[in-house]
Amino acid sequence: MVTWNIKRTDTFLPALREYKNNHELLRELDKKIRRLQEDPTAIGGELGGRLHGKKSTRLSRKFRLIFSVDERTNTVYLEALDHRKEVYSAGF
Numbered sequence: 027m028v029t030w031n032i033k034r035t036d037t038f039l040p041a042l043r044e045y046k047n048n049h050e051l052l053r054e055l056d057k058k059i060r061r062l063q064e065d066p067t068a069i070g071g072e073l074g075g076r077l078h079g080k081k082s083t084r085l086s087r088k089f090r091l092i093f094s095v096d097e098r099t100n101t102v103y104l105e106a107l108d109h110r111k112e113v114y115s116a117g118f
Contacts, residue, residue: 030063031101041107045089054085055107066095066102077114080105090114 034042045051061069070083070093080094090113092106106113 027064028100030066030095031099032059032063032104033101034104037106038104045107051086051089054089055091058083058085058091059104062093062102066093067097073114082113084110 058069066081070081070091073080073082073092077092080092082090082092085091085107088109089107090110091104092113094103094105095101096103
């Protein structure tokens with residue numbers, strides 16, 4: 027079983043800081059990261075348009091995590107984290 031590397035991008039870190047006091051969201055993020063380390067190809071849905079090549083998955087009811095998967099290097103890039111109404115229009 028391959029363990030995938032998780033990398034936080036420069037666009038992801040400000041959102042992580044913004045929600046640092048949202049303990050429910052951080053718990054959900056931690057669980058999702060553990061699942062992404064096991065098999066990111068089985069998680070989330072493919073995005074289209076300007077977000078083509080990226081995937082989205084739900085964290086709690088209102089938040090989404092945007093990430094991309096590099097199968098050549100077994101790396102998952104965490105790219106955005108925000109409220110579901112905002113995350114898809116973020117300028118990352």
